[in-house]
Amino acid sequence: MSNKTFKIAVLIKQVPIPSKMRATKEGLMDRSVASMMNPYCKHALEAALELKDTIGEEKTEIWVISMGPPNFEQSLREALSMGADHAILLSDRKLAGSDTYATAKALGTLIQKLGVNFNIVFAGLQTIDGDTAHVGPQVAERLGIPHVSYVEKIDFKGDHVVVRRILEGGNITYKVPLPALLTITNTANKPRGPRLKYAIRAKNEEIKVYSVDDIGLTAEEVGSAGSPTLVYRVKNVTHDRPPCQFMEGETVEDKVNMLAEKLRELVEASKAEAVEA
Amino acid sequence: MSTNEKKQRNEEEYEIVDRSKQGVEGVFIWGQMMPNNEPHDVTFELLGEGRKIADKLNTKLTAVLIGYNVKKWAQELIYRGADRVIVVDHEKLKTFAVLPYTQVIYDIIQKEKPEVFLFGATTFGRELAPRVAARVHTGLSADCTMFDVGDYVNRRKKLKFENVLYMVRPSFGESKLATILCPLNFPQMASARPGIFIPLKRDETRKGEIIDFTPEFSEKDFVVDVLDVNVGGGEQIDLKGAKIIVSGGRGVGEKGFDMLREFVKVLREKGYKAELGASRGAVEAGYISSKHQVGQTGTTVRPDVYIAIGISGAIQHLAGMKESKYIIAINKDHEAPIFSVATFGIVGDYQDVVPIMIEKVRKGEMVFPVTQ
Ligand SMILES: Cc1cc2nc3c(=O)[nH]c(=O)nc-3n(C[C@H](O)[C@H](O)[C@H](O)COP(=O)(O)OP(=O)(O)OC[C@H]3O[C@@H](n4cnc5c(N)ncnc54)[C@H](O)[C@@H]3O)c2cc1C
Numbered sequence: 255m256s257n258k259t260f261k262i263a264v265l266i267k268q269v270p271i272p273s274k275m276r277a278t279k280e281g282l283m284d285r286s287v288a289s290m291m292n293p294y295c296k297h298a299l300e301a302a303l304e305l306k307d308t309i310g311e312e313k314t315e316i317w318v319i320s321m322g323p324p325n326f327e328q329s330l331r332e333a334l335s336m337g338a339d340h341a342i343l344l345s346d347r348k349l350a351g352s353d354t355y356a357t358a359k360a361l362g363t364l365i366q367k368l369g370v371n372f373n374i375v376f377a378g379l380q381t382i383d384g385d386t387a388h389v390g391p392q393v394a395e396r397l398g399i400p401h402v403s404y405v406e407k408i409d410f411k412g413d414h415v416v417v418r419r420i421l422e423g424g425n426i427t428y429k430v431p432l433p434a435l436l437t438i439t440n441t442a443n444k445p446r447g448p449r450l451k452y453a454i455r456a457k458n459e460e461i462k463v464y465s466v467d468d469i470g471l472t473a474e475e476v477g478s479a480g481s482p483t484l485v486y487r488v489k490n491v492t493h494d495r496p497p498c499q500f501m502e503g504e505t506v507e508d509k510v511n512m513l514a515e516k517l518r519e520l521v522e523a524s525k526a527e528a529v530e531a
Numbered sequence: 532m533s534t535n536e537k538k539q540r541n542e543e544e545y546e547i548v549d550r551s552k553q554g555v556e557g558v559f560i561w562g563q564m565m566p567n568n569e570p571h572d573v574t575f576e577l578l579g580e581g582r583k584i585a586d587k588l589n590t591k592l593t594a595v596l597i598g599y600n601v602k603k604w605a606q607e608l609i610y611r612g613a614d615r616v617i618v619v620d621h622e623k624l625k626t627f628a629v630l631p632y633t634q635v636i637y638d639i640i641q642k643e644k645p646e647v648f649l650f651g652a653t654t655f656g657r658e659l660a661p662r663v664a665a666r667v668h669t670g671l672s673a674d675c676t677m678f679d680v681g682d683y684v685n686r687r688k689k690l691k692f693e694n695v696l697y698m699v700r701p702s703f704g705e706s707k708l709a710t711i712l713c714p715l716n717f718p719q720m721a722s723a724r725p726g727i728f729i730p731l732k733r734d735e736t737r738k739g740e741i742i743d744f745t746p747e748f749s750e751k752d753f754v755v756d757v758l759d760v761n762v763g764g765g766e767q768i769d770l771k772g773a774k775i776i777v778s779g780g781r782g783v784g785e786k787g788f789d790m791l792r793e794f795v796k797v798l799r800e801k802g803y804k805a806e807l808g809a810s811r812g813a814v815e816a817g818y819i820s821s822k823h824q825v826g827q828t829g830t831t832v833r834p835d836v837y838i839a840i841g842i843s844g845a846i847q848h849l850a851g852m853k854e855s856k857y858i859i860a861i862n863k864d865h866e867a868p869i870f871s872v873a874t875f876g877i878v879g880d881y882q883d884v885v886p887i888m889i890e891k892v893r894k895g896e897m898v899f900p901v902t903q
Binding site: 272275276277281283353354355358382383384385386387388389390391392394395396400401402403404406416419420421422423424425426427428429430431440441481482483484485486487488489490491495496498499500501506507509510513514516517518520521523524 | 565566571626627628629630633653654655657658660661662664665666668669670671672673674683697701702703704705706707708709710711712713714715716754755756757758759760761762811812815821822824828829845853857859860865870871872873874875876877878879883884887888891896897898899900902
């Protein structure tokens, strides 16, 4: 038995690189393009790693958990190279088309199935592809534990955490008993890069892959069949802002002069308009 | 027979499911209160849009008002469009906490069986709505910018649903609009992006019903304690009224903000209504107070000229300033997203660029296109 008494789960998603993001003809996210770890998930992982630094490496264990196609392994290995200890992937064609409700059901069931009594679960505030911020809170509801979203500061106090969350025009501080789930914002920390000392483990560590059967769910409970919402149609939006004009010149002074010139033209144009009117 | 006609003939044989006749009724909104015990603006926006949806569905609009000493707002919500206001007034609900608020809304949904339930996509709304949706086992569409009511035909199940809520939201990095439906579960839930929907004119002749509701709490709803609430206060600054906003980001550093203050001062000396803005990056780093923050969780501004200095242009920042008439961006990274909305860009170190700009403004060599 491991004597690592403090167990942390981090939910991680892989997302398309923003410039490559596109829809399939069914209106779903095209997952075949180049992708990366969702930035908010990286902040969640960093929060976990900082907690591990606080509590002590010898006492702490970080599990990174993801749901998605086999190529999500890329982000899980990246997480291992940053200092996570175990990686789990829930991967199954039956999961295709899951909305946030079905995703949380699958992830929540998987976490219970793992049988690890996690002390804390971290998730990114939201993903940059789905942009919903739903999955974290919905997994917490499944697990029956409290959650706080928009967390940007965490103080570990043993059996509870004191967290500060973003609020319009300020912030709010809560005392939260553990176990709990926290969703982490991008203002919370600065994620570290890969560490040389984890490189070999990151390469060799087995990533345990679970199927829908393995966690005891049926095809009807997940994927599009298990999703209350559906995408009815997708339309393009057009933007009307012209592209940025970059100021040019040999020196900074030249660039600023060019800006002054451009601004003067706008001022004169509006004066001329005022005279006409 | 064309395929279209064929389709139509087939559909005539489909069983019709009228969403508004399945024992569920009414459009509900969460009337969100802020820590100063005033409603968030989005509450009035939801009442405006909720009214439209309720009229299309020929049903009532109900606002759910949760907090402590909030009943005094119930009448106001009626003047702003509600037919009914359910008030849950309890000392323990004074400050937002997701567990008890989820339980309250869950209880109300069980009792009232609404057809539609809308939340503001504020930080509270986006923490609360998903937990509620998971507890009542329904779908949720995030951050919607448009709603409508219409039909939905499911060819596989040979069903035609009438009076379904169309929930439209930006997706794929705001490059597309997706219409989301939730045809089988109740309520149809969505969060609505603040600042998009139009509130109704306040009308004191509007009549409505105010209903007290006492939820059943258990101890586990109160395991999380609120320790501190920190919102603005102190000196007020007028970002909304400014014609020019000089805004600094994390790239500016603490000393840099002194330079930007100087910039604002010089602009004011020249007669411009100028104000100092900031990104959350700068606020978070402790360079400046959150009152200056522009963006999704700060102030939404649309000045004549917005000067973004050392700001990368995260989507949450752009949300609060991209409607500005002219945007000038100064950033040393030519790929910074701020340039995607900028009118004019200078790639360079602000420490080189800004002093020259200040000097030129002082000498009257740099003027700005502002309206009166
Ligand atoms: C729920 C939520 C709500 C949020 N709400 C807001 C909000 O309301 N407003 C907001 O602003 N953000 C908000 N954010 C945060 C947002 O996502 C970004 O983290 C934040 O805007 C980044 O601030 P920044 O651009 O100052 O910092 P960074 O992203 O760190 O960018 C700094 C920039 O400065 C440039 N730079 C560095 N040095 C120099 C130099 N010497 N000269 C010139 N340029 C330099 C860099 O190239 C970089 O582009 C929110 C985030 C979340 C999750």
